[in-house]
Amino acid sequence: MRVTVKDLTVRYGATEVIPGLDLVAEAGEVLAVIGPNGSGKSSLIKAIAGVMPHGGSIAFDGTPMRPSRIGYMPQDIAGRTALTVLETVLLGRLGRLGLRVGAADLDAVEAVLHDLGLMALASRYLGELSGGQRQLVFLAQALASEPALLLLDEPISALDIRHQLAVMEIVLGATRERGLTTLVVLHDLNVAARFADAIAVMQRGCLVCHGSPAATIEPAMVASVFAVQAAMSMAPDGKPIMTPLRAL
């Protein structure tokens, strides 16, 4: 599914956080959205997810109809709740749940829990989990909806490095296998460079560049957008590595 954002505006009260933004995300690709704090990344994701009022148009495969299956994972995730992991992930399939839960729903949940290594936590309450475990649960919830469009707002911010890699591999794998369109907000530019097909760089609510990792993650962009002096090198597998040197 191709997502076309045209002239998007988002405002919080009197402040306009996105003054007019155009962006296209292609089916089967992972688009990483990066940018400094307060640059409007989350607002963009929320507007596409339909949880935030906005101006301009957002089209899905050319139609304004929002697909029923959006896997949205917000940045702020609930914690103090007496819901089990199983119930939380089931909620991802909200539109299809009856009072009695069907075998198809339970199977879908089992598949996702399995992939994310959460089977052992299935009967635990959310409130008993660590922040990183909760993050995995909400990713599982987003995937359990069998989405056509995956919107992940900082999905790996609380994870250890091994889970960061694992989650990004799962996201990339699901995107390829099921032909999803995936938008993921990331803070770690190296993770973005390693896993994204395309990178959208935001600054003060505007898209400053959009292109391949090699074309976007380079010292001049890092200096102008993040105000950080950086050096580029190369990983053994040929992926670019950005090393931040000092704040400008």
Added chain:
Amino acid sequence: MSVDLMRFPRPASLPPSPAERLAAPVPRTASRDVRGRQGEIAQLYAAMAWRRAAVLLFGAACAVLGLVLDVATGPALLSVSDVAASVLGLAQDRTVDAIVWSIRLPTALVALVVGAALGLSGAIMQTILNNPLASSYTLGVSAGAGFGAALVIVLGVMLPVPEAYAIPLMAFLFACLACAGVYGIGSSRDSSPQMLLLAGIALLFLFQALLALLQFVASPEALQQIVFWLFGSLQKASWSKLWIISAVLVLCLPVLVADAWRLTALKLGDERARGLGVDVRRLRLRSFALISALTGVAVAFVGTIGFVGLVAPHIARMLVGEDQRSFLPASALYGALLLSAASIASKTVLPGAIVPIGIVTSLVGVPFFIWLIMRNRRAFW
């Protein structure tokens, strides 16, 4: 500088990483053969469902036991066999019949349905406000009802209804008004749980002040009547009131059944619920309508009985969690059970007398509640 990755092989003891599982999918369908043997999650889900059903059945059984004991006790000190005979229609004595059928049975049944209504409304409130302190008592709905009752008692403001219903009707209307006020003020800006809570607390103080004002100008007789009404009492229970409260409960059921999953989603926060396709504003409005009907009708007939609406959802949450499909019925059942127990206690504490049930609920309920929250190690709500 190159890093030799082979110098740090992954310890064999680590379970396979999620990514490895994805690369070589562990046969997730292996545990599900053609004859439909259930997968691990389906089994877990079935076990959870059974446990919850057992909790509900246990609550229901206790409520029935409470009903029996409630009918068997009272200031008339009838023998249990006389009461049983009367209930079964075998009594020889007409006075026993009169006491059992026109006082004890309706009172005991009203205790159950009022408890259920208060427990249920407290549970809905705690869910839609995402706050374990919310109840009709703490949000000014009961105070509104008390003010409505006092209007009739002190100023004689009456709607054209039979006299027995003048106070309940006004109390009901003011409970609804308080609810509408909480919703109206709370949702004027962003309809967040915090705004709604603040609006509720503001209205609590407003109605308390208005009630105090009426008490200030009231005659000594009217003042006594207000105070007694505020204690809460089951002594005005009757069959017709029982049917009215039951009807409201039954009418609320289909709405709650339809909204159960949406309410559960609301526990994850407004934004998450919206992302899952829930119209949060409408869900809150619908739920507020239910709350005002349930609380209004319960409080109108028996006065302000605090606490049940606060405690019953806490008990339910500890027993079954917050999946609203079992949380709501458990709150109703354990609310009914609590009020039934309080009703029994109110008749047995002082032999031959009946202590107002509102006093008993709080006196017995507070220590119980404190014990409950102290022993709960899962202190995350």
